Amino acid sequence: MILERLIKLVDACFEKGVSEGKWSNAAAGKYSVEVPKREGQGDYSTNMAMVMAGIEKKNPREIAGLLLELLSEDNAIIEKLEIAGPGFVNIFLKTQVWQDILNPVLASGENFGKSTIGNGKKVMVEFVSANPTGPLSIGHGRQAILGDAIARLLEATGHSVYREYYFNDAGRQMRVLGESTRARYLELQDKPFEFPEDGYQGEYIQDIAQSLLDEKGDSLSEQEDVLPFTEKAVEIIFADISSTLKRMGITFDNYYNEHSLYDEGHIDSVVQELRDKGLVYEKDDAVWFKTTEFGHEQDRVIIKKTGEPTYRLPDIAYHREKFKRNFDWMIDVFGSDHIATVPDVMAGLEALGYDSSKVTVVLHQFVTLTRNGKQVKMSTRKATFVTVDELLDMVGTDVARFYFMMRKADSQLEFDLDLATSEEKDNPVYYVQYGHARLCSIMRRAQDMGMSTISAENVDLSLLVEPEEIQLLKRISSFPGAIESAALELAPHRAIFFLMELAADWHSYYNKHKVIDPEHIEQAVTDARLCLVTALRLVFKNGLEMLGLTAPEKM
């Protein structure tokens, strides 16, 4: 909130310099205002002089001098200015600037940290999209939580978010699923059975077979068609997936069935449209899409010689439907194994005349699971994976969510089960949550003693002068910006890091200074600190809840 204000001020000085002929406007938008890494280098600093020096071929420190003059005309918030290093202009703000943030923060209440920069933009976040062939695995878990966190952050920044789960319950995969179920069904009755070569070996298939047996008895033993088996399996597996998602606090606005693309003729119309544009041809009894027209190395088959489309075609048709449904921004959260399909879909959309830059694909790397110091290899088919449910049983929802959000999507994520289960005390999740609980504890105490913790009226905030207090005020003021960048960069880990840094500042302050101590601390100071505590609590609570984490009042 303060940073935004300062950027405006620096921009104004830049404009003024331009109009006064001090420099050209060639550096517009190229300089930045940032928080310096090191203490003693100001509250903020700008590299404008250095950026401009390169363009104007002038001495950076000389330009910095001119900028300093312009900036010093504002004595409302600026305490001190200095030129440092190769040409930074360091800006020191008056302490009061920081103290004054508390009133607006407390007034915003549960809305503090939220913003409207999204401007109601319609965003679809597609994630999980696992076909109903088995329970969600750890990899799906990462995707589910990453997608959900992105959706939550976008909501918090004023976007209109729609969550969609895309799935396919037809085709070869499903046939194998049905056959696997039938085999187990027959096996349970000690009848001869044939387990498919690449069948699903998980125990959950037995459970499905058992419930089928419970419901229908042996009436399906002579069944030729696998459909009843497939349908039952899909029903049970989907119920299982839904309950897992619910446990993680994830809901969807819509489940989109790939099959509807066929029923509603979208598949055919995409092919027809591409054909009309001359981007499709027949070869070897298959239909090919000229992806080479879009800079790809080779063309791709979109309809096999069997007459069935490859996965590319429905993917393209599905994305076209997203465009038709008028989303301004479409975010796909995929595992990195889908990387090859992305360029094909983008090419398809471009071919159909859509602006593919409205689609952002967030590819997350794999989750490697370690147990007893060794990496666990996972396969859905062989059922050697650890399910999300099992993980939740072991560590709980908050820990699972936190760990999956802690890493940027591009990084592989190591989930050390031993660490997550046995060393709970060192868990960063508890570190942050404990920060919140401590604040609540102080507020409870204050309330018991009849002090107000809600309003900053009649409180002298200028009594907040300890360096740790100023540090906390700065941290609080940077909260909305931190959420904003985490949201726009689709990087929930940034929000997590903010919370960990906030917690570190707070725990440190807590150990050094007391808030309530009638014998040693004046009431006026306590009142001011209670305002700080109340604001901090808002930041913890809003931050945690924005990310789908709980903010416990006691631990």
Added chain:
RNA sequence: GCCCGCGUAGCUCAGGGGAUAGAGCACAGGAUUCCUAAUCCUGGAGUCGUAGGUUCGAAUCCUACCGCGGGCACCA
């Protein structure tokens, strides 16, 4: 072979043109008559994979190479 991601402290990872490169874990030592010790404080630890290049300035951008992971189907 081609494409994508990654390579930063013993381990797990932030930082992704800016000043003296950070955190957690682990390790060593210390702090509680008082708001929750699930906390805090102190300490050591680094050729930012390698070699060039661009720049006033490179862990950050470019190129090549090395290593790890993933993908290169008329499977999804």
